[in-house]
Amino acid sequence: GQSLEQPSEVTAVEGAIVQINCTYQTSGFYGLSWYQQHDGGAPTFLSYNGLDGLEETGRFSSFLSRSDSYGYLLLQELQMKDSASYFCAVLRSARQLTFGSGTQLTVLP
Amino acid sequence: DAGVIQSPRHEVTEMGQEVTLRCKPISGHNSLFWYRQTMMRGLELLIYFNNNVPIDDSGMPEDRFSAKMPNASFSTLKIQPSEPRDSAVYFCASSFDLGGNTEAFFGQGTRLTVV
Numbered sequence: 001g002q003s004l005e006q007p008s009e010v011t012a013v014e015g016a017i018v019q020i021n022c023t024y025q026t027s028g029f030y031g032l033s034w035y036q037q038h039d040g041g042a043p044t045f046l047s048y049n050g051l052d053g054l055e056e057t058g059r060f061s062s063f064l065s066r067s068d069s070y071g072y073l074l075l076q077e078l079q080m081k082d083s084a085s086y087f088c089a090v091l092r093s094a095r096q097l098t099f100g101s102g103t104q105l106t107v108l109p
Numbered sequence: 110d111a112g113v114i115q116s117p118r119h120e121v122t123e124m125g126q127e128v129t130l131r132c133k134p135i136s137g138h139n140s141l142f143w144y145r146q147t148m149m150r151g152l153e154l155l156i157y158f159n160n161n162v163p164i165d166d167s168g169m170p171e172d173r174f175s176a177k178m179p180n181a182s183f184s185t186l187k188i189q190p191s192e193p194r195d196s197a198v199y200f201c202a203s204s205f206d207l208g209g210n211t212e213a214f215f216g217q218g219t220r221l222t223v224v
Contacts (some may be wrong), residue, residue, distance in 0.1 A: 040216035
């Protein structure tokens, strides 16, 4: 089978840095993606890691270690608008995209 | 492009009725996904099509659920008969798979309530 584990909730203050971890267990692993979802909205793509290492996109960075089956999303200079759910998602070699259970991030003033 | 278009946005139906959800993917995309989202189970992958062919339907919960993709611009997810436990938000997503990063674009979802 396959599984993805990420914390259910994270709270931080404006301007802070927060890291959301994701561990996965799956066959046919191809890459790890991160998506953001605001309440009542659709998930939107943030980043993708196909190779080990860090990918940076503005205030957001994502990391992957294939040997550890582990990745994280790093959010810097947190803003109130970053309050949302964040999902890691495994892309498998047959091209299915399977999501974790999501991490609810609350940014406090 | 208008993005992934789903209809209806909201659906309320009685138990036992047939429900059909519709999805128009982004033009040129060759992969289409149907997901179901609930508080208890999160975002579940129901079925995945590539070039209009169902590749993985292992997430379809029961025989009551069926999905079709008759052409590259249209897909349906049907529930017959519907049950209260089918109440959820159903998302359709599409992507252009070129062998690397697969950024999936999601529709706004259909909120289904079965009473």
